Amino acid sequence: MTVRKLQEKRGWAWNIAVPIIKPLLLATTKREWIGGENIPVEGGFIIALNHISHVDPLTAAHLVYDHGHKPSYLAKSGLFDNKALGYFLRGAGQIPVKRETKDAVGAYSAAVDAIRAGRVVVIYPEATITRDPELWPMKGKSGAARIALETGCPVIPVGQWGAQELLAPYTKKPHLVPRNQITMRVGTPVPLDDLRAQPRTTALVNEATERIMTAITHQLELVRGEKAPAERYDMAVHGDRFKKKKAS
Template sequence: MRDLTEKRGWAFDVGVVILKPVLLATTRRRWIGGENLPETGGFVIALNHISHLDPLTAAHLVYDHGRLPRYLAKSGLFKNKALGTFLRAAGQIPVERESSGAVGAYAAAVQAIHDGKCVVVYPEATITRDPEMWPMRGKSGAARIALETGCPVIPVGQWGAHEILPPYTKKPHVVPPREITMRVGPPVDLSDLVDRERDASVVNEATDRIMAAITHQLELIRGQEAPVERYDMRVQGDRFKRGRK
């Protein structure tokens, strides 16, 4: 654990006062490898996505190690006036999927890295659809930010949040407190890719390395091997959406 050195601002002050006591009361935390989180400077932290609770537990991990998280968040969250004001004050970055607004989000994330911030990215972009909850095929955002800035990408495998708030449910299970495990790996080695022309093959290779590193951390937590082929919604579809029909 480390003491926070960044200035929090009012939004983080409010968030810490309200949310941290709730997380402390409803979870048991097992942070592994936290020394791999940089103490200073900009970096991307890339995690697997298993629950809508993930942003809170990831924030807890990052905050406990002396940093403040900045998220690439769905733009719809910013449309609520009060919530949007809070998110912007906390330095969060709105993302408009499949639109020109995504370019602005990428530029904002790159600038946040240059400003020495911690940018949290879920490369899957949505909760995993894998039947055993292994990481799916990743999208390129984390890789492109890292290749543009040369910043470290820190992979994190996490497990347990889905037991508190299962995917696409609204009622949390907080009694008894569930264990949240987050295992932080060393930076993903992208050094041989940073200076190469940023074509699709380079971005895809960087993305694959990031997803492999996240998956490896999750394998260590679960004591199991992930499937060789990652779940791909473009090929296998959205099993949650099929289940809701």
């Protein structure tokens, strides 16, 4: 398992978070990082992965940190409403985003600036925890693709599994004992070079998004030893099964 030293100073927020969160993760999870050599040593890039639990941003941060980088996330703007938490999140380099509003453009610009400054931005292209009944990746949204096309940065696909056992989707009670196996498989950069010189049409962005989701899904198939469904779950078509479950 590849482990690297942090490439930059941690900063005050990470100096607080790491001594608290990393021992907790080590006490409650067993980690398996596969393909870590595919994570660039330096330069700005995107880590794109599937979303299966509210806790997996922490396990993904563990992966990125173990490979020498401090991850930045596009985080829900509501988390920044609390002054203390917002101050901490900004100190840790996190990027607030108001979904489905004009302010989301500002988050896009902030992510582009972060990439160009050499930072690592972690993005869940699904934008929310998957609603697929078997937790396969859903249809992706375009944010990661648009940022990658704008900056020319690598997009590193990651298929991850196990966090749903630590904290099942949309539940509040974690399962801490026995320690849960967290597996993250890192693929080679998604091939996007042929798209970057072309006009930025909707069809082009959709093609880039599909390539990213295909790469993530392939890594997850290798982790699970199974084949994903031929058709991705699409909430616009299939609805939100969690909301349906609550309504019933």
